[in-house]
Amino acid sequence: MIKGKQANEEYYKLYIDGKWVDSKSNKLIEVQNPANEEVIARVTDASPEDVELALTSSQRAQSDWQALPSVKRAQYIIRLVEKLKDKREFFAELLVLEQGKTYGEALGEVDDTMAYLTYAVESANKIKGDILPANNVGEMLSIQKVPYGVTVGLCAWNYPLALIGRKLGPALITGNTMIIKPHELTPVASLEFFKLIDEVGFPPGVANLVTGNGPEVGHLLVSSPITKLVTVTGSVRAGQAIFKAASDNITALSLELGGKAPFIVLEDADLDKAVEAAVAARFANCGQICICNEMVLVHESIADEFTEKLIERVKSIKVGDPFDSSVHMGPKASKLDLDKIDSIVNETISQGATAVLGGKRPSGGIFDKGYWYEPTVLVDVTKEMAAVQKEIFGPVLPIVKISSFEEAVELVNSSSLGLAGYLFTNDYKKIFEATNILQVGTIIINQGLSGCMQGYHSGHKLSGLGGEDGEYGIEGYLQKRTVYLNYKE
Structure with a gap:
């Protein structure tokens, strides 16, 4: 109750x-x-x-x-x-x-x-x-x-x-x-x-x-x-x-x-730090933050290790009574939005992706009423799939393998949305390049969900x-x- x-x-x-x-x-x-x-x-x-x-x-x-x-x-x-x-x-x-x-x-x-x-x-x-x-x-x-x-x-x-x-x-x-x-x-x-x-x-x-x-x-x-x-x-x-x-x-x-913030993880990134930041930036407020991590674009050379670590971290997210201090995530705000998320997940799976965690509404006990969704991780996702093309705005994280920084930039800049983006790398050349060419209003580098009152919050494109x-x-x-x-x- x-x-x-x-x-x-x-x-x-x-x-x-x-x-x-x-x-x-x-x-x-x-x-x-x-x-x-x-x-x-x-x-x-x-x-x-x-x-x-x-x-x-x-x-x-x-x-x-x-x-x-x-x-x-x-x-x-x-x-x-x-x-x-x-x-x-x-x-x-x-x-x-x-x-x-x-x-x-x-x-x-x-x-x-x-x-x-x-x-x-x-x-x-x-x-x-x-x-x-x-x-x-x-x-x-x-x-x-x-x-x-x-x-x-x-x-x-x-x-x-x-x-x-x-x-x-x-x-x-x-x-x-x-x-x-x-x-x-x-x-x-x-x-x-x-x-x-x-x-x-x-x-x-x-x-x-x-x-x-x-x-x-x-x-x-x-x-x-x-x-x-x-x-x-x-x-x-x-x-x-x-x-x-x-x-x-x-x-x-x-x-x-709206936003479709990419979370780019390159081959030289600190994986543990990146995993923690990726999870926090996706599942905070049940994924209902405009600059939330909407998709991970991870370099193929580290993708398996990153994904394994991320799945273990997401498994620790406790869903339940939002007044319970041990709970990390409450329900979605409305049935309409819940149905939208479920539809995107099902469409992405039908296109060939796999839900290695979650992928459905929980049931039993407290979950028999309300607008709940399990913390979800999707793998085998490609850039043409629904979870990459549509704004999710919920606790669903698609993981896309990339072969290079340039491929990630092309995917991000081809989107009609441009609110925010994340980048994890220790390559200062790519960091400076990203700040010049990523077509988003906010770029967050080597850290998770961020915002300062003295900063500026704006979007590019749509x-x-x-x-x-x-x-x-x-x-x-x-x-x-x-x-x-x-x-x-």
Whole structure:
């Protein structure tokens, strides 16, 4: 039996203009615990009228918020972080219940949320413009960085709380207002987070939250002429739909979309270190991380030894109750995604691959309900097979033998996706070459899953445009304004 309390609310309302409000639609969405399929909460399915109220509220609040000095805006976020810290364990429980990650991973997500917000606070007095030499006597040329205005944050289900921190902190610190739309699978932690926003007393309209189905509510937010910037974490398909919906108003976009991160292991790699990194980068959060290791490309001279070591390591992964501290992996977040993974595995096996570990849904006891999948390793995989061509986003690791570094690069660069990639080698020439020619937004060398708040997270090709984190991420919420000032008569 999965433990953990259920949400106390009869249902969650919308947070618009500093108030919790009922929807005009009178419709609700049920939120399930993916470990046992029990309904843990009901949330409002916003109507078009609700969305318009949120948009006009954000628009009304934005000019006064922008006029507030950035260090004053930061004080609101500081108090928000303090309140989140006091309820760290409560939010971790909510994340386990609605998303299925282990309690330890959930605590880490809460900590990341606070870190994102804190980084935004620390950037409050570091936003810079430029003064450039002008062409005329008595003239000053300057370039300012100013907020877009009303922004929209569309958040994915794999990190429902951290993605709010990642988007809301930079948006607000730079003088924008923001409407958050959480994914319909995982809206509860975000709703509870907005209770903290309400307690802090942010000015009405500065931060609004609407819940509902993405194709309807999300489309209304993106296509509105009020919206000036949309930041999205989601699938390629969702990103393409958002791109089209934003096109009429030429709305600015930041899209972090799907990935197919290769994990390249060359013949001189430290195998033990590579195995540990490959496993951690694949099975963390049940493989539901955008820069997860989606496929190992291992040199044929070491492939058998690497595979043997990797299988033994994957066998040690314990799947079960995500509240159990001895468990390493919980369930998938939804049945739809579980079915997709199962389909990819079965298709890859039908194409000639072999599942040497896992390859199916577990059964019996706790596994009779919920969206569980066994940690899976596929061998005899070739580059044409489904597990290499399709984004898995789950606990399945295909292993492909390569004959050279060049073959790996060709496979990676031929993909339409380019979010991240891993490389294990001690050959510094290949390391430098990889940083120049691998067509991905992030390259991780001789280590596992990595990311720093001061770094930059972006995708190439269909994996997106724009990006988040660090100084460049903050700048993504600002547009430039050039000023020519004549100070002589």
